[in-house]
Amino acid sequence: MSAGGSGEAHAAIPQNQLIAFGIIGGLIGIYAAFFLSNVAGGVFSFMGALGAICATIWGAAAVRRVASYGLGTGVPSIGMLALGMGVVAAMFGLAVAEGFGLAIAGPLIALVVASIIGLLIGIFANKVLRMNIPVMEQSMTEIAASGTILIIGLSVAMTGTFLFDVVLEDVITTGYIAVIFIAGGMALLHPFNANLGPDEKQDRTLYNALEKGAIAMIIAGIVALSVQNASVGMVTVLIGIFLWYYGFTGFYARVKRDAFKVVGTGLLPSEEELE
Template sequence: MSAGGSADGAAAGAVSSTMLLALGIVGGLICIYLSGFLGDLIGPVIAAIGAVLAIIWGSDAIRRVASYGLGTGVPSIGYMSLSVGVISALAGLSLATVFKIGLLGPIAGFVVAVIIGAIIAIVATKIVGMKIPIMLQCTVEIAGAAMLSILGFSVAIAGSYDMMAIYEHVVATGFIAVLFIMCTMAIQHPFNACLGPNEDQVRTLKCAASTAFLSMTLTGLMSVTTGGLGWFIVFIVGLIGWIVSFRAFVLASCNDAASTRWAGLWPNVEE
């Protein structure tokens, strides 16, 4: 049964889930890899855009799998998948360091995320007994999106996907914990915010874009610690993206609503 859309999730949407998957994986990886060749000024913003693409993809996967229930499992699968994302990103970069192949890191991390996500989904369906037909596919997708979003923002902060740079600027500083919470909220919030009988995929994706760019804005502020002007470009691009996407989301919400009314601010005196 579905409370937030059709039973298959994708059928009611106007955007192909396959296109979003390709955009998240290919776009996310390409942006992360390109960042290593574009210098300290442009590289970070490209890596952050890769994370934005991954978040939008992950939000759509959350929408599809959570549409089979009442939406109560969104936080659970969100935090679980982002835990997989953090572990996978660091594991992939560590493997690249061990084998001394720097370019291996992002792809290795993505593969690890897919494998762990598949194992979790198999346990959930075969042992726990969750009867969700697309559980395997969506859990794998969310885990992959989580890994790419964590790594993309980490690269934006550190300026590189080298393990030592990530450790110094993201892990040792504690920013990894901020990214964990921030990316979790960015991926899981859109469907929770739009959940309801008239939930619409396009409107949900507009909300996902706004949470992704807001996360990018905060990432720009965190990357101040690495020096240079790259942080400012990440911050400005993220801020502009958030303003545009959030405005689009608000307009879509108003257009889809039966009516809207300004209710005023909360009272100054406690009752």
């Protein structure tokens, strides 16, 4: 239970398990999409988006953990910060890897760079700004890392690869990075922001994260319609719609479980009825 300011939120699923889920699931999705990109015309690009959803759930849990100490308007800000760190780390990692002829290691290098950036920002927040949040350093490291995996995963879903030149041309130059930034940032920040309060529960928040991650996947599929081809884009969109439905129904079921009462309000009263 969390009141959005009462200390670390209770977690039915330990954070270490979510870290493993986000990193392992995210990287498996990214690399599977990359290696299978030449199979069936790139139709397996959707696996990059699945990896991004794994990172989204992990990142949303990290936001929940640190924000439960009471960030206030910092909850939306931390999502944007995550994607800001993610963009820098992702592009740096992919570029450096390709520059050294180790393009295959790009996502791993990006993940390490993101973790370092996140850790430094966490230290700065606690030691210089004196926010004094016990989990700040670890949470910022996780948020930066999850944001990086999310960005690379959605980029792979759009293009079928994480090679720097392709991502630069088809994602950055075209402006689609803005779509990733907003959709990904919302997927990380919105779940806890939408559920915070004394009755906030981890499973409800994470189902919300799944639903928002699926929306980002649908958007990536729409982009893939033009960047790759119709079949690739439609597969990603359809799987995204299925995951969105699963996530939304799971979220709504938990809303009804946790709510005191669920009622239909009917139509808003007319001006005459209010008199």
